Amino acid sequence: MSQTTPAALTRVGHGDMFTDHMISSIWTGPDGWRPAELVPLAPIPTHPGTLGVHYAQVIFEGLKAHRQEDGSIAVFRPWENARRFQRSARRLAMPELPTEMFVDAIERLVAADESWLPVGDDELSLYIRPVMYGSEPNLMLRPSEEYRFLVLAFLAGGFFGDLPAPLSVWVSRTHSRAMPGGTGDVKCAANYGPSFMAQQEAAAAGCQQVMWLDSAERRWVEEMGGMNLFLVRGEGPRAELVTPKLTGTLLPGVTRDSLLALAARMGYRTRQERISIDQLRAGCESGVVTEMFACGTAAVVTPIGILRDAKGEWTVGDGQAGPTTMALRDRLVDVQHGRSPDPDGWLHPVRLPGTVR
Known part of the structure; x- marks a missing residue:
């Protein structure tokens, strides 16, 4: 019981x-x-x-x-x-x-x-x-x-609380999560313990999460803590959803894959591409990048409001949860709870005691 x-x-x-x-x-x-x-x-x-x-x-x-x-x-x-x-x-x-x-x-x-x-x-x-x-x-x-x-x-419950406020994120330029030929694209325990130091560094800088860059050039955005990430370019029905390309050094998340499929069905354009940290900052400062969010089994879809590194900080959009982020979150949660169509058979019903299936 x-x-x-x-x-x-x-x-x-x-x-x-x-x-x-x-x-x-x-x-x-x-x-x-x-x-x-x-x-x-x-x-x-x-x-x-x-x-x-x-x-x-x-x-x-x-x-x-x-x-x-x-x-x-x-x-x-x-x-x-x-x-x-x-x-x-x-x-x-x-x-x-x-x-x-x-x-x-x-x-x-x-x-x-x-x-x-x-x-x-x-x-x-x-x-x-x-x-x-x-x-x-x-x-x-x-x-x-x-x-x-x-x-x-x-x-x-919610990993960051119920319907969390946008996250602040520390861009780690000294620590790496994974390297080419390593284990970054699988879910093994050895990937996680070494990340705690960078997470502590983020907390010391007043941030809730850490963003990883690639280990070779420390230039390309990969993922966040134990989560994948997305950015949104543009607004409204013409918004484009972008996530870092799978290169063998980041985890192919199930939530990430689900959001790409759902976004396409909702009419958004989707892209998987390499995103440099300089390109990301410039896009935020120019207004081209209007929203960002983290995603994962625990995080579900969690908005990102501020990015920070040793040189300063910049705001994503208006710093609040954006409409595309929340629309995707709502659609994902509705599918998970059986309120929206499930054309791909993502839901696996569980036979409960006392029921017949």
């Missing part, structure tokens, strides 16, 4: 209100993947010499389940997350998890813990975290010969 109360729901943040269960499975070379088990959420004993802990052989995903208008629950695009999980596994020399096993694990967990998600609150969702790590107790410098796959979930 849900442990949430009306008072607790007023304090929902991101990442600490875990649900009651988890999914667990083990892989070994001789046997492959064992059948996944639904078990109570509990600490897992870990050997001090666990290979994945020492050598960062850890991958994960993030996706959400949302209440629908009729009270049912659907997971947003789990098959795409399953395929990205496989790409991450290949990059880190880990066994691939079958897509059907990935999606079934998510469905079982959501069905077990669906009572955590109240009806009628668009700002709350179940954030689902699949993770796989090398679990063999061995410190030889090689891929693990045993892996554990887990799926856990937590009740999530």
